Amino acid sequence: MAMVHTGGPDGVRLHVQRLGPEQGGPQQDRPGRGGPGRGGAAPTAVLLHGLLTDSLAAYYFTVGPGLAAAGVDVVMYDQRGHGRSERPAGRYRLEMFVGDLERLLDRLGIHGPVHLVGNCFGGTVAFSYAVRHPERVAGLSLIESEPATGAWAAKLDRLLGYAAAQLSEHESDALAWIDAHHGGHTARLARSAARLVRTTSIARDIPSSAVLDEGRIRSVRGPLLALYGADSDMAAQAPWLESLLPGTRTVIVPGHEHSVLVEVPALVLEHVLAHVLDHDRDGDRDGVREPGGRPGGRPRVAALAGLETAP
């Protein structure tokens, strides 16, 4: 495990895991590399996890190793307050998370354009980063995610407000209920989430984040992949996002709700990997294997490829 301090007034210590293309295994304390096309360097993908119950483990045990095995330089980190990263008492507006990504890439010496992959809130962070730094983004993959709009902030205000109220007043009852209905592991994740909500200002900060108007959303240049579970509330946004960014590739996964990353990782891997390889900006793919060509590739990938996806 590597801890990286981002430095500066908003600096935090972030837990970073890197999987290298050379062996598809964890790389630790490796010096930073350039982005795609730098003297044959592999494309770099930065994977951003979701809010409260999430951590980099959501990628480490799903699409991370597959991306690395296919030749992608994979950077995963726990966002502030989450996983093994530092949990400051305050400063949890979206801008802080975007700033963490900026400074982390600087610290890792990654200056070329990167592919950003974001699950839920992680995609929201990735999108705002892409608006702020179009030159540093080679492509965006949003998994069950959306840009930060006024509607997004209002929804998060309701959800986080509800969670904070439930937890502060009835934490033990709420956790016992989750334990009984969703099993012990979910309850343990909820306990970590409860600690974050209880000991920090995250529930108040997220809804007061800087949001994007449609003009800013249209300004994103990187090619966009948007993946949704067909039965998730989020899927209804697909036509709206496509209308703003006509080049968007939308994939709807039938029979799933919000948790597509952990429920169908092979399918997510296949689409994200294809998106990364298609949009490796400088076209230098030395050493990059095509999807499905990984050694000892799991048959699951092929089996799930038959699933219908929307055009």
Add this chain to the structure above:
Amino acid sequence: MSTAKHTVPAPAAVDEETVFAEIAGMLRSMLDEYGLDDIEIAPESRFMEDLELESIDLVTLAGHLQARYGRQVNFAEFVAGLELDEIIDLSVGRLVEYVVGCLKAGEGS
């Protein structure tokens, strides 16, 4: 947290008992750190249900495994090949089997 060195040689004796003892030692130090020092570690213990570890703790364990066994044991890839239910039900014994298999394969090459 010790930084992984990728050049650690595999143990001479590749048997389940030795590997279990080593992995149990890694888990013991993690549980002690979380104040869970009264939890028993057995081959049938499941990481999440019985040892009360979260998925992020398995990332820490992956680092320990790589530091001890080197590249021939790729815990991330092993877990990525499992279904979600299998990850939640993953036991210490199943991991020991996997590690022993990797080490034996390494010996044969």
